Ligand SMILES: Nc1nc2c(ncn2[C@@H]2O[C@H](COP(=O)(O)OP(=O)(O)OP(=O)(O)O)[C@@H](O)[C@H]2O)c(=O)[nH]1
Protein backbone atom coordinates (compact mmCIF):
# COMPACT_ATOMS: atom_id res chain seq x y z
CA UNK A 442 0.00 0.00 0.00
CA UNK A 443 1.26 3.42 -0.95
CA UNK A 444 1.65 6.22 1.56
CA UNK A 445 2.15 9.67 0.06
CA UNK A 446 2.87 12.91 1.87
CA UNK A 447 1.26 15.98 0.37
CA UNK A 448 1.54 19.68 1.13
CA UNK A 449 -1.10 22.26 0.39
CA UNK A 450 -1.21 23.11 -3.31
CA UNK A 451 0.45 26.35 -4.35
CA UNK A 452 -1.49 26.86 -7.57
CA UNK A 453 -3.34 30.12 -8.08
CA UNK A 454 -6.82 28.72 -8.20
CA UNK A 455 -8.20 25.75 -6.30
CA UNK A 456 -11.43 26.08 -8.28
CA UNK A 457 -9.54 25.70 -11.59
CA UNK A 458 -7.72 22.64 -10.27
CA UNK A 459 -11.06 21.20 -9.18
CA UNK A 460 -12.65 21.76 -12.59
CA UNK A 461 -9.62 20.18 -14.32
CA UNK A 462 -9.88 17.09 -12.12
CA UNK A 463 -13.64 16.82 -12.72
CA UNK A 464 -13.07 16.98 -16.50
CA UNK A 465 -10.49 14.21 -16.26
CA UNK A 466 -12.72 12.04 -14.08
CA UNK A 467 -15.60 12.49 -16.49
CA UNK A 468 -13.41 11.12 -19.28
CA UNK A 469 -12.54 8.10 -17.12
CA UNK A 470 -16.20 7.62 -16.15
CA UNK A 471 -15.16 7.73 -12.52
CA UNK A 472 -17.36 9.38 -9.90
CA UNK A 473 -15.26 10.98 -7.17
CA UNK A 474 -17.14 11.04 -3.88
CA UNK A 475 -15.76 13.37 -1.22
CA UNK A 476 -16.65 11.88 2.17
CA UNK A 477 -16.60 14.41 4.99
CA UNK A 478 -17.44 14.26 8.69
CA UNK A 479 -16.00 14.88 12.12
CA UNK A 480 -13.32 12.48 13.36
CA UNK A 481 -14.80 9.10 14.23
CA UNK A 482 -18.27 9.61 12.72
CA UNK A 483 -17.88 6.34 10.85
CA UNK A 484 -16.39 7.18 7.43
CA UNK A 485 -14.10 4.15 7.17
CA UNK A 486 -16.79 1.82 8.51
CA UNK A 487 -19.29 3.15 5.97
CA UNK A 488 -16.79 2.82 3.11
CA UNK A 489 -16.00 -0.73 4.19
CA UNK A 490 -19.70 -1.58 4.08
CA UNK A 491 -20.08 -0.01 0.61
CA UNK A 492 -17.14 -2.05 -0.72
CA UNK A 493 -18.69 -5.27 0.61
CA UNK A 494 -22.21 -4.42 -0.60
CA UNK A 495 -21.28 -3.29 -4.13
CA UNK A 496 -18.93 -5.98 -5.49
CA UNK A 497 -20.19 -5.22 -9.02
CA UNK A 498 -18.57 -1.78 -8.86
CA UNK A 499 -14.85 -1.13 -8.91
CA UNK A 500 -14.02 1.02 -5.90
CA UNK A 501 -10.82 2.79 -4.91
CA UNK A 502 -10.28 4.84 -1.78
CA UNK A 503 -8.00 7.75 -0.95
CA UNK A 504 -7.55 7.96 2.79
CA UNK A 505 -6.50 11.39 4.02
CA UNK A 506 -5.15 11.61 7.55
CA UNK A 507 -2.59 13.64 9.41
CA UNK A 508 -0.79 10.44 10.47
CA UNK A 509 -0.97 6.62 10.34
CA UNK A 510 -2.12 4.14 7.73
CA UNK A 511 -4.79 2.25 9.68
CA UNK A 512 -7.71 3.30 7.49
CA UNK A 513 -6.00 2.46 4.18
CA UNK A 514 -5.00 -0.94 5.58
CA UNK A 515 -8.65 -1.68 6.50
CA UNK A 516 -9.77 -0.80 2.96
CA UNK A 517 -7.03 -2.86 1.32
CA UNK A 518 -7.93 -5.85 3.48
CA UNK A 519 -11.33 -5.81 1.73
CA UNK A 520 -9.68 -6.09 -1.67
CA UNK A 521 -10.16 -2.49 -2.83
CA UNK A 522 -7.31 -0.30 -4.01
CA UNK A 523 -6.30 2.26 -1.42
CA UNK A 524 -3.77 5.00 -1.04
CA UNK A 525 -2.93 6.68 2.26
CA UNK A 526 -2.36 10.42 2.08
CA UNK A 527 -0.59 12.27 4.87
CA UNK A 528 -1.63 15.89 4.78
CA UNK A 529 1.40 17.50 6.47
CA UNK A 530 -0.78 18.65 9.34
CA UNK A 531 -3.43 20.14 7.05
CA UNK A 532 -7.01 19.68 8.21
CA UNK A 533 -8.48 19.28 4.72
CA UNK A 534 -7.75 18.14 1.17
CA UNK A 535 -7.63 20.67 -1.66
CA UNK A 536 -8.10 19.91 -5.37
CA UNK A 537 -4.37 19.70 -6.15
CA UNK A 538 -3.80 17.26 -3.30
CA UNK A 539 -6.78 15.20 -4.43
CA UNK A 540 -5.39 15.09 -7.98
CA UNK A 541 -2.04 13.83 -6.67
CA UNK A 542 -3.82 11.21 -4.55
CA UNK A 543 -5.86 10.06 -7.55
CA UNK A 544 -2.64 9.80 -9.61
CA UNK A 545 -1.11 7.65 -6.86
CA UNK A 546 -4.01 5.18 -7.14
CA UNK A 547 -2.84 4.41 -10.69
CA UNK A 548 -6.37 3.36 -11.59
CA UNK A 549 -8.17 4.78 -14.61
CA UNK A 550 -11.14 2.45 -14.72
CA UNK A 551 -12.71 2.66 -11.27
CA UNK A 552 -16.43 3.33 -10.92
CA UNK A 553 -16.23 5.08 -7.56
CA UNK A 554 -13.16 6.88 -6.21
CA UNK A 555 -13.91 7.74 -2.61
CA UNK A 556 -11.91 10.42 -0.86
CA UNK A 557 -12.09 9.98 2.90
CA UNK A 558 -11.33 13.56 3.85
CA UNK A 559 -9.62 14.57 7.09
CA UNK A 560 -12.00 14.23 10.04
CA UNK A 561 -13.50 17.56 11.03
CA UNK A 562 -16.71 19.40 10.27
CA UNK A 563 -15.14 22.73 9.32
CA UNK A 564 -12.17 22.98 6.92
CA UNK A 565 -13.00 20.19 4.43
CA UNK A 566 -16.22 22.00 3.53
CA UNK A 567 -14.27 25.10 2.48
CA UNK A 568 -12.39 23.44 -0.39
CA UNK A 569 -13.72 22.08 -3.66
CA UNK A 570 -11.77 18.83 -4.11
CA UNK A 571 -12.92 18.19 -7.68
CA UNK A 572 -15.51 15.68 -6.49
CA UNK A 573 -18.70 14.96 -8.41
CA UNK A 574 -20.53 14.29 -5.18
CA UNK A 575 -20.06 15.51 -1.62
CA UNK A 576 -21.29 13.05 1.00
CA UNK A 577 -21.22 14.05 4.64
CA UNK A 578 -21.75 11.93 7.73
CA UNK A 579 -23.18 12.98 11.06
CA UNK A 580 -23.21 10.31 13.73
CA UNK A 581 -25.93 10.00 16.34
CA UNK A 582 -23.57 10.53 19.32
CA UNK A 583 -22.54 13.95 17.93
CA UNK A 584 -26.03 15.40 18.40
CA UNK A 585 -28.81 16.74 16.18
CA UNK A 586 -27.75 20.37 16.66
CA UNK A 587 -24.74 20.14 14.35
CA UNK A 588 -26.48 21.73 11.33
CA UNK A 589 -26.91 24.83 13.51
CA UNK A 590 -23.25 24.94 14.51
CA UNK A 591 -21.49 23.85 11.29
CA UNK A 592 -23.82 24.99 8.50
CA UNK A 593 -21.30 25.13 5.63
CA UNK A 594 -20.75 21.39 5.32
CA UNK A 595 -24.50 20.78 5.24
CA UNK A 596 -24.83 23.47 2.54
CA UNK A 597 -22.04 21.97 0.41
CA UNK A 598 -23.15 18.34 0.66
CA UNK A 599 -25.35 16.50 -1.82
CA UNK A 600 -26.16 13.84 0.73
CA UNK A 601 -26.14 13.42 4.49
CA UNK A 602 -25.73 9.99 6.06
CA UNK A 603 -26.92 9.99 9.67
CA UNK A 604 -24.67 7.23 10.98
CA UNK A 605 -24.65 4.91 14.00
CA UNK A 606 -28.44 4.71 14.15
CA UNK A 607 -28.04 1.64 16.39
CA UNK A 608 -27.04 4.19 19.05
CA UNK A 609 -30.37 6.08 18.85
CA UNK A 610 -31.82 4.40 21.98
CA UNK A 611 -28.90 5.71 24.03
CA UNK A 612 -28.69 9.33 22.84
CA UNK A 613 -31.06 12.27 22.66
CA UNK A 614 -31.01 12.63 18.91
CA UNK A 615 -34.16 13.69 17.10
CA UNK A 616 -33.78 12.46 13.52
CA UNK A 617 -36.72 14.50 12.20
CA UNK A 618 -35.40 17.68 13.79
CA UNK A 619 -31.92 17.04 12.42
CA UNK A 620 -33.29 16.46 8.91
CA UNK A 621 -35.40 19.64 9.15
CA UNK A 622 -32.35 21.65 10.23
CA UNK A 623 -30.25 20.21 7.39
CA UNK A 624 -32.99 20.83 4.80
CA UNK A 625 -33.41 24.41 5.97
CA UNK A 626 -29.76 24.97 5.01
CA UNK A 627 -29.93 22.83 1.88
CA UNK A 628 -33.41 21.85 0.64
CA UNK A 629 -31.93 19.46 -1.95
CA UNK A 630 -29.80 17.41 0.43
CA UNK A 631 -30.61 13.68 0.31
CA UNK A 632 -30.72 12.12 3.77
CA UNK A 633 -29.95 8.49 4.65
CA UNK A 634 -30.16 7.23 8.24
CA UNK A 635 -27.77 4.26 8.31
CA UNK A 636 -26.01 1.82 10.57
CA UNK A 637 -22.89 0.71 8.74
CA UNK A 638 -22.10 -1.69 11.56
CA UNK A 639 -25.21 -3.84 10.87
CA UNK A 640 -25.95 -2.70 7.31
CA UNK A 641 -29.31 -1.23 8.31
CA UNK A 642 -30.51 1.45 5.88
CA UNK A 643 -27.52 1.08 3.54
CA UNK A 644 -29.61 0.02 0.51
CA UNK A 645 -31.13 3.44 -0.26
CA UNK A 646 -27.72 5.13 0.06
CA UNK A 647 -26.16 2.56 -2.28
CA UNK A 648 -28.99 3.00 -4.80
CA UNK A 649 -28.51 6.76 -4.63
CA UNK A 650 -24.76 6.37 -5.29
CA UNK A 651 -25.44 4.07 -8.26
CA UNK A 652 -27.90 6.62 -9.66
CA UNK A 653 -25.38 9.43 -9.22
CA UNK A 654 -22.75 7.37 -11.07
CA UNK A 655 -25.19 6.84 -13.93
CA UNK A 656 -26.06 10.54 -14.01
CA UNK A 657 -22.37 11.47 -13.93
CA UNK A 658 -21.68 9.28 -16.95
CA UNK A 659 -24.70 10.58 -18.82
CA UNK A 660 -23.74 14.24 -18.43
CA UNK A 661 -21.76 15.54 -21.36
N1 LIG B 1 -22.27 1.52 17.20
C1 LIG B 1 -21.73 1.84 16.02
N2 LIG B 1 -20.44 2.15 15.95
C2 LIG B 1 -19.94 2.47 14.75
C3 LIG B 1 -20.72 2.51 13.55
N3 LIG B 1 -19.93 2.90 12.53
C4 LIG B 1 -18.72 3.09 13.06
N4 LIG B 1 -18.70 2.83 14.40
C5 LIG B 1 -17.57 2.90 15.32
O1 LIG B 1 -17.14 4.25 15.43
C6 LIG B 1 -15.72 4.32 15.57
C7 LIG B 1 -15.13 5.20 14.47
O2 LIG B 1 -15.43 4.61 13.21
P1 LIG B 1 -14.58 4.94 11.91
O3 LIG B 1 -15.25 4.27 10.77
O4 LIG B 1 -13.15 4.62 12.15
O5 LIG B 1 -14.75 6.51 11.83
P2 LIG B 1 -13.98 7.55 10.87
O6 LIG B 1 -14.94 8.64 10.59
O7 LIG B 1 -13.42 6.84 9.72
O8 LIG B 1 -12.83 8.06 11.84
P3 LIG B 1 -11.54 8.98 11.41
O9 LIG B 1 -10.98 8.40 10.16
O10 LIG B 1 -10.63 8.85 12.59
O11 LIG B 1 -12.07 10.38 11.25
C8 LIG B 1 -15.22 2.88 15.51
O12 LIG B 1 -15.08 2.39 16.83
C9 LIG B 1 -16.35 2.15 14.79
O13 LIG B 1 -16.43 0.78 15.11
C10 LIG B 1 -22.10 2.15 13.66
O14 LIG B 1 -22.87 2.13 12.70
N5 LIG B 1 -22.55 1.85 14.92
Ligand SMILES: [Mg+2]
Nearest residue numbers: 484485512557
Ligand atom coordinates in the same frame (compact mmCIF):
# COMPACT_ATOMS: atom_id res chain seq x y z
MG1 LIG C 1 -11.45 6.81 9.00
